[in-house]
Amino acid sequence: MTSLAAHSSPLSLWSRFVATTTWRGHSYAGAVLVLAGLLLSLAVYALAANVFQFPQQIIDAFPFADKVNEARDWLEANVKTYTRAVAEVIRVPLEWIEEQLWELPWLFVLFMLVLPALAYGGLKLGLLTFIGVMFWGMVDMWYEAMSTLSLMTVSVIFSVVLGVILGVLASQSDRFELTIRPVLDTMQTMPAFVYLIPAIFLFGVGATSAAMAIIIYALPPAVRLTNLGIRQVPATMIESAQSFGSSSLQMLFKVKLPQALPSIMLGVNQTIMMALGLAVLAVFIGGGGLGEQVWKAITRLKVGWAFEGGICIVFLAIILDRLSYAISGVEDKKQWTDDTASRFHLLPQKWDSNPIARVIEYPFALIWNLFATVGGAITRSFATVVRPLSKSVAQSIINRPFLLVGGLILLLLYFFGGEFKWMNTYPKDWEVSFREPIDTVIDWLTVNPTFIGITKAIRSFIYLYLLNPLDLFLSGLPWWYLMALIVVIVWASVSWQFALVTLIFLFFIAAAGLWELTLFTLAGTSVSVIICMLVGVPIGVAAAYSRVVNSVVQPVLDAMQTLPAFVYLIPALFFFGGNKTTAIIATVIYAIPPVIRLTTLGLKQVPEEVDEVAGSFGSSTLQTLIKVKLPMASPSIIMGLNQAVVFALAMQAITPLIGGLGLGKEVFDAMNVSNLGKGLAAGIGIVLLTIVLDRVTQGWTKNQRKALGL
Amino acid sequence: MFTVPGQAWFTVPAKPEQPKGENMNLRKNLTAMAGAGALSATLATGLLTPNLAAAGGLVKSAVNDWTGGAVMCEIVHQILENEMDYKVKRIVMPSGPGRDEGIRSGDLDYGCELWPSYSTTKEKFVKEYGGDGSILKVSDDGIIGVSSYYVPRYLVEGDGAKAPDLKSWEDMNQYADLFKTLETGEKGRLLGCPTAAWQCEDTKRLEMLGLNYAAVELGSEAAHWAEMQAAYKRKEAFIAYAWEPHWIHAALDLVKIELPAHSDEKWPATGWAEDVTYNYANPDFAEKHPDVIELLTNFTLTNDMQAPLILSIDVDGNDMADVVSDWLKENEVTWKAWLPKG
Secondary structure, eight states: OOOGGGGOSHHHHHHHHHHTTOBTTBTTHHHHHHHHHHHHHHHHHHHHTTTOOOOHHHHHHOOHHHHHHHHHHHHHHHTHHHHHHHHHHHHHHHHHHHHHHHHSOHHHHHHHHHHHHHHHHHHHHHHHHHHHHHHHHHTTOHHHHHHHHHHHHHHHHHHHHHHHHHHHHHHHOHHHHHHHHHHHHHHHHSOTHHHHHHHHHHHOSSHHHHHHHHHHHHHHHHHHHHHHHHHTSOHHHHHHHHHTTOOHHHIIIIIIHHHHHHHHHHHHHHHHHHHHHTTTGGGGGTOOHHHHHHHHHHHTTOHHHHHHHHHHHHHHHHHHHHHHHHHHTOSSHHHHHSOGGGGGOSSOGGGGGOHHHHHHHHHHHHHHHHHHHHHHHHHHHHHHHHTTTOHHHHHHHHHOHHHHHHHHHHHHHHHHGGGSHHHHSOOGGGOOOOHHHHHHHHHHHHHOHHHHHHHHHHHHHIIIIIIHHHHHHHHHSOHHHHHHHHHHHHHHHSOHHHHHHHHHHHHHHHHTTOHHHHHHHHHHHHHHHHHHHHHHHHHHHHHHHOHHHHHHHHHHHHHHHHSOHHHHHHHHHHHHOSSHHHHHHHHHHHHHHHHHHHHHHHHHHSOHHHHHHHHHTTOOHHHIIIIIIHHHHHHHHHHHHHHHHHHHHHGGGTGGGGTOOSHHHHHHHHHHTTOHHHHHHHHHHHHHHHHHHHHHHHHHHHHHHHHHTO | OOOOTTTTTOOOOOOOOOOOOSSOOHHHHHHHHHHHHHHHHHHHHHHHSSOOOOSSEEEEEEEOSSHHHHHHHHHHHHHHHHHSOEEEEEEEOOSSHHHHHHHHHTSSOEEEEEOGGGOSSHHHHBGGGTSOSSBEEEEEEEEEEEEEEEEEHHHHSSTTOSOTTOOBGGGTGGGGGGGBOTTTTTSEEEEOOSOGGGOOOHHHHHHHTTOOEEEEOOSSHHHHHHHHHHHHHTTOOOEEEEEESOTHHHHSOEEEEBOOOOOTTTTTSSOOOOEEEEEEEOHHHHHHOHHHHHHHHHOOOOHHHHHHHHIIIIISOOOHHHHHHHHHHHTHHHHHTTSOOO
16 A cells, blocks of 8 residues: 555556556557457457367377376375374364264363353354254254364364474475475365365275375465464564574574464464365265364255255354454453453443343343353362462462362363263254254245246356357367467466467367367356456445445355355256256355455455545545545455455366256266276366466456555 | 264273272372263263174275165164174265276275166176175176166156157157257257266267267266256256166156167167176175175165165155164065074
């Protein structure tokens, strides 16, 4: 946000925005070039549609798939003993934790999660945790939730520990960072099916293999964000630490890591979300837990049942995420430390005068006062006893009013929870089923003529005007022309070096016989991303302007990102029918949240003065939005586009299960007949496509930032 | 509740309670408390799993993700647990190469109701089909699988039936228009086998039989049934691959379209062979546990016996474990004969 005054005039900002579409310094050249490119492509299509095929001789001579299958057989024969030994490192703690969680009284588990939530996150987090944990019992999925909780805990801990170590290493050595980056890209974008089945012969059936697969998938964000966080520690801080004579190790542990904590915690958050994303797919290797419930429900078309399982997973994700944030103390630290009592307000403090708010707050205040009196008394008296022994211990007990009381509650529950049946296992009478109401709604919508009329219209529009024309166009173009076009776009957006790399990627794809499939995937991804932008940006704008919209949108986005895709895939099929278009719609549902979030974020980051300045020039709210704020937010919005692209390609791993076509289906089909070579080739196709599209769109964000002088 | 893998076999050995003396120091007191804790934890386990020690040991069963296949194994599980003192860990996993790897490597001990037409690995691993014997075919389980194309009854019977003469594959072209969709253009849409891995060869079959249809793969069984069920509820026309016994026939009233009789030479221009399904196991496991293998060998169920179980679970919404235990109570004579001798 430098020198706002320099482009305070909306007009000059607008012209700068237009200028950002320039290519190599020539203004408007960008727009002209894009138009020219489009016309040229149309001309080429008109002249030479479907004339040129990638030479079959090259495809036949390319031995990739066979070599991979040979390597796989060799691995199976030679390394299995070692990988099985590695798997033990995970199996032992995993089974131990699962065993404990299964056996502990449910009330103990409830308090074990709710008490830290209360202590670190206040009443809101405490309540959220309470509702989430109760929900597991309510829908009769307690043991499944415990299995998934243990699987998640172990895989997330391994991912974070490994991730932080690798991240620290990457932050210390540029060469290591450069080497590890493509590996991380691959891990994150390779469809999980490619390694799920090989994981079975390497690591065995069940939760252990699932944990290994989750670690592979969820590790990258932890590495990336640790690296980023450490590299962003201000140089001045490092210098001053050096002047005090810190060794490089001291520097790392006392200065850099603590400073990088917010970034690392963001990595933990991403890791948790990604880990839970794999919870359902893990059923393909016998992973069990909540994923198994969702899978069983889905194969029997019990949507309500699947939703229950899905919401259990959402709660698990939110609890783990928020709790880890709260404990790390990254968020809201300043706000809360002074006044513990104020954290036990559910509603904003300024509502205190409102009688309804008071009625709602009253029971919580009562509980809090009771706790403060009894808990305070216990804590103080204990501290008095301890004080003669050690003053500092006594003080630290007083400073942590929850510790002693919480510990006492947990101890009591641990020893006596097993004595009472209602404390030990979640009582059957307290179960509430949400299945029927959900099923009723879904059934009603499935046969509702108006609703089905709308869904059919949407599907026809997407297929007839977007997907099919784009696919026909792309696959009709001569392969050498399209390759050249892509290389030129990459050159203009990123660099000539990366354009060369892209050319190699494209040749790999074509030689592996995946050209047609890749074009369909490209067409599908483009269509999904276009719809994401058309729908997502307006929603993001609305959320930036209206608190009410925002407070509705945020939790919906949270749920959309953690709810296993299967849960909404089946209703999507009911409504839109089984066909390749439905897969596009499912992709939009999955890929739209980052667009909305980043649009809102970008607009909120525009300084408030901009509104005032633009207003003083007589610009209306709408004008200010379109001519000033959206252009200023454009780097963030393009970042949303970038995320939508990456997410849409990640969805390639799932959509084959509801009739999606393209590279994802190739992976799925190949792995279903145990042809690793073919599956891996298609998986690599997805990875390469993701890397190219990611870099190109990131290039756009960078160019946009530069043009805006940020 | 469905039995969750592991529920039945996680146990903790009870620690003996520490003797309480007059002058216990804090440390001893804590150990005693820990002992009491372990005891209560064991009590807790006891409530979950009524019978703790399993003399027979632990067996790991590959449970099918379709009801018919799952119910078969559940009968075996309950007999193993109640009569033969085994603990059973139930691992739900879709059938396919992943599960085959599990059986071969010994991570899974046995599985039920395998449909040979759909197995892509039997030629590699099962001796009877020319494989290396790393998967042991135990015995036929009595269920005979039938696969074909089906249409809803309202399409071919009754007033307003849109395709009254659609009886066999020869009538299909006449009605191709009825099954057209946006994505299939001028051709009728056949909902084919969900994935290519099942080797149904629908596209080839349509081509060889000269049918003006396009086979659409929906990728997963769930998607396949979802599409059929939604179309059925809206009384739309559809023609789809399906098999029997399956719960879908309890939920939807479907009519089979006759395909040319199966022949290996003409395949896939014919219908499917009848699937004589079988139980299978890891060969090492079979050697170590001949009693389990004997039970699996003796155990057979006919389609007619399986159908009411599927109906009760998937249509009436009853719990599988309860349905099976009720069945065992009512059919004692039947299953007692399956128990290993001696």
